[in-house]
Amino acid sequence: MSAQVNESELETLLLRIVPGLAEQWKGATPDEIARIERIAGRPLPPFYRWFLSCMGQSMGRLAYPALDFSAQRVLAYHAEKLVAPEPRFLLIGYSSDEVMPLHAFYDLEAPARADALVTARDALGNEQHDRFETLREMLAWGAFLQFRVGIMPQQCEGMITGEPSGLLSRLDPVMSRLGFTQPVPTGPYCRLYERPDAAMVCSSPPSADFEGNQVFTLGGGDAGALRRILGEIATESSLEVEVDEWTPPLQ
The missing domain is CATH 3.30.160.110 (Sirohaem synthase, central domain)
Incomplete structure (x- = not known):
């Protein structure tokens, strides 16, 4: 079963509750996804591949105010060598907070349900703050809180x-x-x-x-x-x- 099929319930929810999302979100290119996978040094979680293919270029109204999850920003941050490559952690969201920039990382050694744990850390890899067991739940929770509750x-x-x-x-x-x-x-x-x-x-x-x-x-x-x-x-x-x-x- 493909990742697209696995995420059908989440996609149905997001398109139902977020106005205009179908016209707003835009996926990353296959090359960008492949380059991120090379940085990770291992197969990407299936959900992350689905996320990148659907909204790796633009999240539309799902975008976070101070976190950039775009493939372009992830690749640029690594290209600028602002974060040291680590086998365990993969940067997936860049924080633009000027006071305390805590970026979103996958903990690839904490897989869960074809996804992985999302933690917040600074670029130097200091103390981590685990946020959600999966990126899937982080996105669903945030969208549901804003556009439904x-x-x-x-x-x-x-x-x-x-x-x-x-x-x-x-x-x-x-x-x-x-x-x-x-x-x-x-x-x-x-x-x-x-x-x-x-x-x-x-x-x-x-x-x-x-x-x-x-x-x-x-x-x-x-x-x-x-x-x-x-x-x-x-x-x-x-x-x-x-x-x-x-x-x-x-x-």
């Missing part, structure tokens, strides 16, 4: 906590009973849920230090609807739910 009239964010073992396995059936579906499959550190009137993202860094915690952002029609959803989660799953912020602020 973020367009709701009322949003809230906070923390869901519980026993580390099976936290999301307890949350999934509750969300299903509340009428939510999962538009794309995700791993043990990330979830996307939606129904016509509400949507939610959950995530935690892929580290044992954060097990038992999921940061969430929930969007819906009004505060009352969001409170009912969170109340059902806390009651049915025995998980603790804490809201830290409402957007817009409640009066």
Whole structure:
């Protein structure tokens, strides 16, 4: 099965929720992809090949404000020898932050589901900050937060906590009973849920230090609807739910 087929659910989601994306994104050339693979010194994760072929030149409205994931920028950064070649880490996103530029790297020794872990590091290879278990989930989470949760009239964010073992396995059936579906499959550190009137993202860094915690952002029609959803989660799953912020602020 090709990577294109494997990513059909993600592609369907992105084209559904991001206005005009089909006309905006543009893939890298086969030569650019081959050159990045030579830098990596090993076969690229199948998802990364799909990503580069679809949006390695332009991500359209999916583009990050201070992170450039284009193949051209990745190749230029390596050509300028601004990052030392490492067998384990591959630069995939260049940070233009002038204060603390933390670039996005693949940890190629942490593969997951035809993809790999995404970590943030500076060019000198100092302390790494693991962000998402896969680039697939990073993209899906960011797009869903901006174009699905973020367009709701009322949003809230906070923390869901519980026993580390099976936290999301307890949350999934509750969300299903509340009428939510999962538009794309995700791993043990990330979830996307939606129904016509509400949507939610959950995530935690892929580290044992954060097990038992999921940061969430929930969007819906009004505060009352969001409170009912969170109340059902806390009651049915025995998980603790804490809201830290409402957007817009409640009066």
